[in-house]
Amino acid sequence: MNGQFQIATHVLTLLCKQPGELLSSDYVAGSMNVNPVLVRKEMRKLRACGLIESKEGKTGGYSLALPPQKITLADVYKAVKLPPALGQAKNKPNPDCPVGKQIGAHLDNLADDVEAAIVKKLSTITIFDFVNQFD
Amino acid sequence: MNGQFQIATHVLTLLCKQPGELLSSDYVAGSMNVNPVLVRKEMRKLRACGLIESKEGKTGGYSLALPPQKITLADVYKAVKLPPALGQAKNKPNPDCPVGKQIGAHLDNLADDVEAAIVKKLSTITIFDFVNQFD
DNA sequence: TTGTACTGTAATATTTTTTATTACAGATAA
DNA sequence: TTATCTGTAATAAAAAATATTACAGTACAA
Structure with a gap:
């Protein structure tokens, strides 16, 4: 039960839907019923990959670092x-078994x-595409 | 850390390498340093999908139910x-958030x-192919 | 310049999942 | 009838994911 990809995609969807606005981890966490610290942890990964930017202090929060057409779900998966x-x-x-000895590498x-x-499949879908599915 | 696919593939590799022989869960577990009960659990899944057969009692054990050319890694993955x-x-x-409301389905x-x-990729590889990689 | 509202991060606890272990009933061959 | 296997359940231990708490640092605003 690992929801990290879901959290990251959820945040990116919100950021895409509200361009220009800085969204806080509390706001985002409320939208998905998850702990804000967990959101901030995923955001750290996304920022390390250059997908989002963050701003500290009052009025701080998260925003997309790239146009949503340039962010694929493969980028998210790798992040x-x-x-x-x-x-x-x-x-x-x-290691004494001829099969056991080699099977790890195979x-x-x-x-x-x-x-x-997986990456090939996900690289065909951008956040823009994903968000465009929504009503 | 989930090694179920690895266990199943390991067993099938051994069965493929020693056709006609019945291999016990203890023997197999020894080849991969894992608990015999865990092997028997994976074997139950493989048998439920018709990939292997098992025989109880003394001299019992496991064997392939199909020629290895007919078993793909997709079959194993699904099993x-x-x-x-x-x-x-x-x-x-x-559910009050327009994104939260829909994102689950997407x-x-x-x-x-x-x-x-994943299944498409794995369906191109049979156990026979996999085992043929070994020296 | 002081208070407020954020991010960043660590430490810890809780929950969930996976693996290991123990136990034993039932099957089958020697 | 004894030994060796499968089948399976129950429980314990280990590992991973998530939640919670706490707090330092940053930036804005009154």
Whole structure:
């Protein structure tokens, strides 16, 4: 149950709908019933990737750093750094087993391919597109 | 940290490498340093999807139910039923907010599209292909 | 210049999910 | 009838995500 991508997308949607305005983490958190600190954490990731800007102090808040046509959902996905779609084994396979010895590398390659497929799909959708679906 | 897909793929790899033999959950678990009960749980899912067969009692164990050319990694992915690649929000967005009211449905559609992209990618790879990568 | 309303961040607690462990009933072959 | 396996439940332990609390720093405004 990991809602980081959903939080980030929700915020970007709000920012896109209210261009020019600075939205606070409290306001945004209220719109999605989530803790404001969690919003600020996701915002840090988005800002580190150059997708949003933030302003401190009174009248501070968040705004888009780029036109929404330039922000794809792949950018969001990469920014929030979700755990891999195929999961990740915590165990270390037995190195004495010919299969156990090699399977880690093959599974890693596969995971990379799947992540690439996800990014490819998400890169075709911008925040602008996503928001345009709304009534 | 979810290793269910890795466990399932590991077992299928072993079964593919040793055709005709029945492999026990203890043997398999030893090859990947994981708890035997966890192996049996994943095997239940694979059997429910018709990918493997199991035999109880002494000399019991697991075997492939289909030729490895007929089992794709998409079949495995669907069988193990991982949580969605984009995560899943546990919170319920504020229904009084025009964005909060609608975003759930749009995020669900997006999640479906991404899952479809993953399945499409994985459906191009059979267990036979995967195992053929090994030395 | 002082109060107010934000962000940024750390520390901690709670909740949820995953994995491990234990236990035992039932099946099957030797 | 004994040993070895699957099937499954119940419980414990470990890991991850989220919530909460707290507070320093920043910027605006009265």
